[in-house]
Amino acid sequence: MNKFGFQISRPRSINMDLSDDGRREQLLEEVPSYRLCIGCGGCTATCSAGQFTNFNIRRSHTALACNQTEGLAAQLDSCMLCGKCMLVCPRGVNLRGLIIRMRQMLGRV
Amino acid sequence: MSRYWNEYQKAIADDHYFYERSCIRQTFFPGSEAAFLKILREELGKDICDNPHQHTCTGIGYHSDVVPFETTMTVVARLFSLMKECGHKNYVPSCVTSFGVFTEVMAKWKENPALKEQARQYLWEACKREFEVPENVAHPSDIIYKFRFDLKPKMRFQLVNRFTGKPLRVVEHIGCHYAKIFPEQGVGNAEFPYVLAGMIEAWGGEVIDYPERRHCCGFGFRQYLVQENRGYSIANTKKKFESMEPYEPDFILTNCPGCSMFLDKWQYTIAEMEHKTFDQHGYGIPVLTYEELTGLLLGYDPWSLGLQLHQVQVERLLDKIGIAYNPREKYTGVDGKMLGMPSKPECLMV
Numbered sequence: 001m002n003k004f005g006f007q008i009s010r011p012r013s014i015n016m017d018l019s020d021d022g023r024r025e026q027l028l029e030e031v032p033s034y035r036l037c038i039g040c041g042g043c044t045a046t047c048s049a050g051q052f053t054n055f056n057i058r059r060s061h062t063a064l065a066c067n068q069t070e071g072l073a074a075q076l077d078s079c080m081l082c083g084k085c086m087l088v089c090p091r092g093v094n095l096r097g098l099i100i101r102m103r104q105m106l107g108r109v
Numbered sequence: 110m111s112r113y114w115n116e117y118q119k120a121i122a123d124d125h126y127f128y129e130r131s132c133i134r135q136t137f138f139p140g141s142e143a144a145f146l147k148i149l150r151e152e153l154g155k156d157i158c159d160n161p162h163q164h165t166c167t168g169i170g171y172h173s174d175v176v177p178f179e180t181t182m183t184v185v186a187r188l189f190s191l192m193k194e195c196g197h198k199n200y201v202p203s204c205v206t207s208f209g210v211f212t213e214v215m216a217k218w219k220e221n222p223a224l225k226e227q228a229r230q231y232l233w234e235a236c237k238r239e240f241e242v243p244e245n246v247a248h249p250s251d252i253i254y255k256f257r258f259d260l261k262p263k264m265r266f267q268l269v270n271r272f273t274g275k276p277l278r279v280v281e282h283i284g285c286h287y288a289k290i291f292p293e294q295g296v297g298n299a300e301f302p303y304v305l306a307g308m309i310e311a312w313g314g315e316v317i318d319y320p321e322r323r324h325c326c327g328f329g330f331r332q333y334l335v336q337e338n339r340g341y342s343i344a345n346t347k348k349k350f351e352s353m354e355p356y357e358p359d360f361i362l363t364n365c366p367g368c369s370m371f372l373d374k375w376q377y378t379i380a381e382m383e384h385k386t387f388d389q390h391g392y393g394i395p396v397l398t399y400e401e402l403t404g405l406l407l408g409y410d411p412w413s414l415g416l417q418l419h420q421v422q423v424e425r426l427l428d429k430i431g432i433a434y435n436p437r438e439k440y441t442g443v444d445g446k447m448l449g450m451p452s453k454p455e456c457l458m459v
Contacts, residue, residue, distance in 0.1 A: 008347055008382060009340035
C-alpha cells in the first residue's frame, strides 16, 4: 500500500475498443452457426461437466469474444465433448465445434 | 426542434436572490463565491442576500447515510426560514449537492404535504421559526448561464487561444446532483447538459463532447469518505481523464464544489501513484469553476480569485487566453506579506 492508504481500483467494465482482438469474428467465420446463438443458456443448463466443474459454455464463448481469457483454457479442458448441449440448443449451434475451435485458439490443441 | 428543446429548459428567476454558501468551497476554491456575488451585484446589478446565519444543508451527511431525512428536511426548512426573513423568494444554493437536496426535499413536500407539515412542526419545536417554500430554486451557474450574453460585452477576454487564434477546447462537467436526480431541474437535463456548454460557446470556446462526459467525477460521498474505498473514487476520475485525454482539452470547467476538487486534486494523486498526467506536457489539465472563468474573462485578478490554491497550476492557461498576472503576487496576502508557497507548485509528480 502506498502513502495514500488506497490504490486505484481496477475497473470491471470491459472496454470493447481495447479488448476486441478479432477472435469473435474469427469464431463466426469458422463456426458459422455460432451467429445464430441467442444466449439462452440451454447449453449451460444441460452441461454435465458444468454440474461438477466451473465450466460454463455461455460464459466461455462470451469471455473469449471480449478477450477475457484469464483461466479460460483450463475451464474449456473440463468439457468432455459429449455433445448434450447440441441436443438442446434451439438454434442448432455447432457447440462442440465451437469449443474445439476455442481450445485451438487458446493453444490447447 | 425548438419545441423539443423547450422541454430541456428551466425557469430561472430574474432578480432578488437568497444565496446559500457551500460547506467546502471556501477552503478549496475560496474566490468563487465572492466572485459570484461581485458579478451579480456589480456587473449585473442584481439584488442578492448573503445571510451570515446560514449553515450546512446536511448534503454530505445525508448522502453518506449518517443524517436521516427528517433532520435534513428540518435543516432545509431553517435555511428557507432565513430566506423568508430576508424577504426573498428565489433560493440560490452555491453547491450542486445542496441544489439536489433542496429539489429533493421540495419534491417530497409536493408529493406528500404531510411531510412539509412535519418539517414545519420540527422547525418550530427546535427554534421557533417559520418558513416558506421558495418560488424558484436556481443554481448560480443557471443565473450566469441566463445572463451570459449580458456579461459578454463587459468581458475583456474571450475563450480563444491567442497564439493560434482558435477557440479553446473545454471539457465541461455539470455534476451528478445538478441534473441526474431531477433532470427537469437542469438546463439541458442530464441528456444534453448545456448550462456550462452555453457559457463556453457564448464566450468563444469549443465544447468537447467526449465519451465519458456524463460520468461521475469520482466524489460519490460513500466512495470517498472511507479511506479504503477511495480506490473506487479515483478509478471513476481516472476513467474520465482517460476518456478526455485524446481530445487535448485546454481546461476543465466545473459546476460542483466536489467535482472541482476531485478533478483537480486527483490529478496529483494519479500522477504520484502511476506517474501519469493527462496533458501533453506533464502539467495536468487546469480546472476552473464557472465563477472563476467568468471573473477571469471579466478581467478580475487571477490571484484575488484564489487560483493559486488550485492543485493544477493555471499560468499556462492564463497565457493562452492572454490574461496578465504578476507571479510575485501569487502567494502574497492582501496585506502584502508572503503567505508561504509550495516547494514545487507547478509539478504534479514530486
